[in-house]
Amino acid sequence: MSVSQNFADLRSAAIEKLEAIKEKPLILVGTATCGRAAGALEVLNVFREEVSKHQLDVQVEEVGCMGHCYAEPLVVISNPGFPTLAYGPVDEGTAQRLVSDYLVNGDPCYEFAMAALEPNDEFPTFEDFPRGVIEKKIILRDCGLIDPDDIDHYLAKDGYAALAKVLEMEPTAVIDEIKDAKLRGRGGAGFPTGVKWEFCYKAKGSPKYVICNADEGDPGAFMDRAILESNPHQLIEGLIIAAYAVQAATGYIYVRAEYPLAIERLQNALDQAREKGLLGDKMLGSDFSFDIKIFPGSGAFVCGEETALITSIEGSTGLPSHRPPYPTTAGLFGKPTVINNVKTLSYIPHIMRQGAEWFKSIGTENSPGTAVFALAGKVVSTGLAEVPMGTTIRELVYDVGNGIKDEKEFKAVQIGGPSGGCLPESSLELPIDFDSLQQGGAMMGSGGIVVLNEDDCMVEIARFFLDFTQKESCGKCTFCRLGTKQMLEILTDITQGKGKPEDIDLLQELAEDIKLGSLCSLGKTAPNPVLTTIRYFRDEYEAHINEGRCPGLMCKELISYMIVPEKCSKLCDVCIGSCPTEAIYTRPDMLKAIHQDKCFKCNSCLVACPPQYKAVIRVSPPLEEQTEAEEGGNADEQ
Amino acid sequence: MSSKVNITIDGEQYQVPAGENLLWAALDCGVYIPHLCSIREKERSDASCRLCFVEIEGIPNPVTSCTQEVREGMVVKTRTPLVDRLVKTGFELLLSDHKLRCGKCPKNRQCELQKIAKERKLKLKLTRLRPLLTEEEPVDDSAKTFIYDPNRCILCGQCIWVDHHKVEAGAIGFINRGFDRKMGTFGDVSLAESICTQCGECVKVCPVGALTFKVEEVEKG
Numbered sequence A: 001m002s003v004s005q006n007f008a009d010l011r012s013a014a015i016e017k018l019e020a021i022k023e024k025p026l027i028l029v030g031t032a033t034c035g036r037a038a039g040a041l042e043v044l045n046v047f048r049e050e051v052s053k054h055q056l057d058v059q060v061e062e063v064g065c066m067g068h069c070y071a072e073p074l075v076v077i078s079n080p081g082f083p084t085l086a087y088g089p090v091d092e093g094t095a096q097r098l099v100s101d102y103l104v105n106g107d108p109c110y111e112f113a114m115a116a117l118e119p120n121d122e123f124p125t126f127e128d129f130p131r132g133v134i135e136k137k138i139i140l141r142d143c144g145l146i147d148p149d150d151i152d153h154y155l156a157k158d159g160y161a162a163l164a165k166v167l168e169m170e171p172t173a174v175i176d177e178i179k180d181a182k183l184r185g186r187g188g189a190g191f192p193t194g195v196k197w198e199f200c201y202k203a204k205g206s207p208k209y210v211i212c213n214a215d216e217g218d219p220g221a222f223m224d225r226a227i228l229e230s231n232p233h234q235l236i237e238g239l240i241i242a243a244y245a246v247q248a249a250t251g252y253i254y255v256r257a258e259y260p261l262a263i264e265r266l267q268n269a270l271d272q273a274r275e276k277g278l279l280g281d282k283m284l285g286s287d288f289s290f291d292i293k294i295f296p297g298s299g300a301f302v303c304g305e306e307t308a309l310i311t312s313i314e315g316s317t318g319l320p321s322h323r324p325p326y327p328t329t330a331g332l333f334g335k336p337t338v339i340n341n342v343k344t345l346s347y348i349p350h351i352m353r354q355g356a357e358w359f360k361s362i363g364t365e366n367s368p369g370t371a372v373f374a375l376a377g378k379v380v381s382t383g384l385a386e387v388p389m390g391t392t393i394r395e396l397v398y399d400v401g402n403g404i405k406d407e408k409e410f411k412a413v414q415i416g417g418p419s420g421g422c423l424p425e426s427s428l429e430l431p432i433d434f435d436s437l438q439q440g441g442a443m444m445g446s447g448g449i450v451v452l453n454e455d456d457c458m459v460e461i462a463r464f465f466l467d468f469t470q471k472e473s474c475g476k477c478t479f480c481r482l483g484t485k486q487m488l489e490i491l492t493d494i495t496q497g498k499g500k501p502e503d504i505d506l507l508q509e510l511a512e513d514i515k516l517g518s519l520c521s522l523g524k525t526a527p528n529p530v531l532t533t534i535r536y537f538r539d540e541y542e543a544h545i546n547e548g549r550c551p552g553l554m555c556k557e558l559i560s561y562m563i564v565p566e567k568c569s570k571l572c573d574v575c576i577g578s579c580p581t582e583a584i585y586t587r588p589d590m591l592k593a594i595h596q597d598k599c600f601k602c603n604s605c606l607v608a609c610p611p612q613y614k615a616v617i618r619v620s621p622p623l624e625e626q627t628e629a630e631e632g633g634n635a636d637e638q
Numbered sequence B: 001m002s003s004k005v006n007i008t009i010d011g012e013q014y015q016v017p018a019g020e021n022l023l024w025a026a027l028d029c030g031v032y033i034p035h036l037c038s039i040r041e042k043e044r045s046d047a048s049c050r051l052c053f054v055e056i057e058g059i060p061n062p063v064t065s066c067t068q069e070v071r072e073g074m075v076v077k078t079r080t081p082l083v084d085r086l087v088k089t090g091f092e093l094l095l096s097d098h099k100l101r102c103g104k105c106p107k108n109r110q111c112e113l114q115k116i117a118k119e120r121k122l123k124l125k126l127t128r129l130r131p132l133l134t135e136e137e138p139v140d141d142s143a144k145t146f147i148y149d150p151n152r153c154i155l156c157g158q159c160i161w162v163d164h165h166k167v168e169a170g171a172i173g174f175i176n177r178g179f180d181r182k183m184g185t186f187g188d189v190s191l192a193e194s195i196c197t198q199c200g201e202c203v204k205v206c207p208v209g210a211l212t213f214k215v216e217e218v219e220k221g
């Protein structure tokens, strides 16, 4: 039988199975890591128990993550005759009611619903919200809606159709299509994927290898994990197509060992693909044979760097080495190797199915397609978002993320992971694409975006990220090992009020030299948070150094806590009980005050002071010891 | 006879063996480029000391010469403002984590760091940067004939290379990560307790005062 016939059989069987499932009510519970952290497994159990208690013919399935992490545990219920609705956050009580009120008694409980999945007359869809207008889902489209543990769900949604098509094409034609689509690597650097494949295809040496980089070591980044847990087949199909294009016989998926659920779901997906003849010897009856191994990574951030990742698979310590030679010439075991990120590979099936022109119609000219972001920090709706390249930072923060939490002022976004940069309010109109971000001093990186508000100290933020990269430096090269340490010492001094006026220039000099002088991109990008915060928030550095003042009221050594007598109540002494060091006393007039020399700056009193008073404030520069609290003066306060 | 290529270094023409690495080709022509970690026999340089920077026409930024193969017509500059700046910072960074006190060091006057300082007119003391060697590590004098002072080590890896590839003892390697990376034995035990054969080959290649023969041994020759 031909490849296309073999595939058509698999596909129609899958569609038939899925149609049958849809005829009955179906409950989908998001049990990716984000859902589990919010209690999804307990909710799942309640659904199972309630369904059997009421003896309902309802299927309960585990799915992945839809990206609305702020609303986890998230549940989708489809029920013939009703719009398919997403509910969240769903706790155990809500789960009970959804079964008894909705599935037993036919009331869809709109009060718990977030949005409908398809247009209908009853309830708004995700597309009706500003977020839905901006979002454009390609690789997240099916995440959270298909069962990652059942290959038929993927097959029924055009899964592996691209592979069936590719197996009847010339490898070079596949490469040309990806080149034409101008797909750029989503692992950070944005290198054109088709060009990378072509280098590998043309390189001498065999066997060749393909590797999926699923190390995802950036703190706060979880988009690759969501894809691995929610739709593993999409990237497996992409990896097989990559292998076919460069004619590789073996592939690896390098997943960090801290992602046990991802590894489990991937393993299961690989087994099912092999069983269906979509992976392994002569797949789908073609002449092409290829198999994939999972390699659990060992947890170091630098192991995500491609040369370090390769040495790690080879069995040595994951240390980066000089490029060139690039992996496409001399990669795994010295052989030509393609290494691509999870997201990059996830686009491949879509591009091969719908064509380069379709892909280029989304996004910008030089960065076509979408960008997947993990939105975190002081923003209302945290989670995963997939938006077209060229979307502005403002749209991402205010329309997708629904703005700043607690009615605070926006200050900056830290974009691109620990080696990205901090962009200020004046950059809100900057379009998000590889080149614009680079020009702004940040980078696309892995797609982490942390929103910062008026309470964040930019010097402390720079110190925080540099502390991460400095600890994650492998120590091999001089500039990264010692240069980041030097910078960290200077930043620590500044946040402790021990900075010297010449420190800002020294930081800049060191940063420039570390960028130029380091061996790998960890060192070459580590100074970015420092350089961008100096570029956009130099006044904050100067306030710390010249005035001993922290404008964000964050650096402990530069602030004091005080109680504003005008706001304090004689009748309340909650703060006294909250203080672990007995620094708060009652004045003769019964108002409360703080002994500065005893205060540990633990923030407990500020949290404890009842909202109707809000009498505890922070001031900077710090008060002199034993000064009466009245003299807040014109210091920054909050 | 192997073939030759023509290259220009700092305005002078040289004929060098094709396929040669630029650092070693330049050194053979008598052009000095600072270097600590490069090993001639090694196929791919570690490129970890980051001192052998040069500028090459057609390449936008300085590159490490130990990772460049010579090409016909290559035009190289060993001294440009940017190269000098990188070498200075790299050198100062190494000093910031190095027990200086040269007068007390057995390698005084034969030390590669001193040579680099002399050639490039760099100071052997810290002015711009902060000292990072705040807690000194214990010196290992357990071996009969030599001493290992980790506080003087600059992590060039020369000793490890001879241990692995010449002597084939496998007694030492790089241990720990990041700022704590150092040369050490398996399990960080003393040299005497390790499988070290105390042949002394590693001491001969140490460019600084990290591995030095005990004085009696030097006198005996």
Ligand SMILES: Cc1cc2nc3c(=O)[nH]c(=O)nc-3n(C[C@H](O)[C@H](O)[C@H](O)COP(=O)(O)O)c2cc1C
Residues within 6 Å of the ligand: A184, A185, A186, A187, A188, A189, A190, A191, A193, A213, A214, A215, A216, A217, A218, A301, A302, A303, A304, A305, A306, A307, A339, A340, A341, A342, A344, A345, A520, A521, A522
């Ligand atoms: C310190 C460091 C960490 C990295 N971590 C990752 C990672 O976790 N995942 C990833 O895909 N790429 C990571 N990269 C980028 C890879 O080196 C490589 O560029 C990427 O996997 C190529 O895939 P792409 O072309 O699909 O982007 C990292 C790079 C550096 C320098």
